[in-house]
Amino acid sequence: MSVPYIGRLAPSPTGLLHIGHAHTFWIAYERERAAKGKLWLRDEDLDPQRSRADFAVAMREDLHWLGITWEAEMRQSERVDLYRAAMEKLLLDGLVYPCSCSRKDLQHATQAPHEDSDDEPVYNGRCRFAAAPKAILTPNTNYRFRVPDGEAIRFVDVHAGPQSFRAGCDVSADFGDFLVWRKDGLPSYQLACVVDDAAMGITEVVRGRDLLKSTARQILLQRALGFPTPSYFHADLMCDDAGVRLAKRHDALSLRAMRDAGLSPQDVRDRFPEQRSPGA
Incomplete structure (x- = not known):
């Protein structure tokens, strides 16, 4: 069926x-x-x-x-409670980490987007290797999802055809660790x-x-x-x-x-x- x-x-x-x-x-x-x-x-x-x-x-x-x-x-x-529950699961599984980068930090620690779009720049992982995060959501904190370095994420779009985007924090990546939770207590778009x-x-x-x-x-x-x-x-x-x-x-x-x-x-x-x- x-x-x-x-x-x-x-x-x-x-x-x-x-x-x-x-x-x-x-x-x-x-x-x-x-x-x-x-x-x-x-x-x-x-x-x-x-x-x-x-x-x-x-x-x-x-x-x-x-x-x-x-x-x-x-x-x-x-x-918002449903988004918080999903975020807490990501925390427990160790798939996200807190990011303390300021806007000024990000200007110096990221590269420009690969194309003319509203896409966020590729993050270079500055906060990725900081102290291990607690498994409890910390207030007033941004969190990023830890992407699998070097993995190509592939899918076939019904209209646009086959697509492939490489994840990572190096200059050749299409996208890096991305925001999933904002310090104002709200989830990211993603x-x-x-x-x-x-x-x-x-x-x-x-x-x-x-x-x-x-x-x-x-x-x-x-x-x-x-x-x-x-x-x-x-x-x-x-x-x-x-x-x-x-x-x-x-x-x-x-x-x-x-x-x-x-x-x-x-x-x-x-x-x-x-x-x-x-x-x-």
Whole structure:
């Protein structure tokens, strides 16, 4: 018997959704509908400085206006105890360590990202060999996941094809020890995403190609926590006229601005690019 398809939309209420978000979310919606499955809306509101209630309302309104519906919802800010439990397991298993590096330290102890993206720099392991951490979560402390040095994390993306990213702390690595817990008592994006995808029973994650490397990190966390690994579909990104990847700073390309300008949902969907096949 085949496993039912379960997908998710995961917007953050830190700004208005733009056409790039709409493009990815529409793909997720269409793939779920084609599979006759279930779609979650996950409100990724863990950023206390930037998350706003009016943006949370707007993202739901704009998605419904576009024609996207879902069957269930969750809010990450209501699930911190679950993230803490996962973090405590990583601590007990000796897979994470405290990091005392300041912003200035990190500027001197990391190399630049390998590509033009929002990806974090490769950490050089400065705190990795410090005193053995206690198996109790220490307040006001950042923690990093200890990656397997030199291991290539491989997966086959449904859309982007075969992928391989090398873990480690040397200059040839694609990614290094990454943050999983912040000193403000909240999980990183990587840990929260893994815990929630497992709890929701997600069978396929649809998101942008800028998060391909995050998938390698999340596979390591899934392995460490005993969670299954879903399928991944990393959609092509939309760019502005200058070739810059769309972000929430592109207010003129927000769904709300397009609605106010009189565009219809179909007008917006007609602007979505065709997805390229692997190697195209």
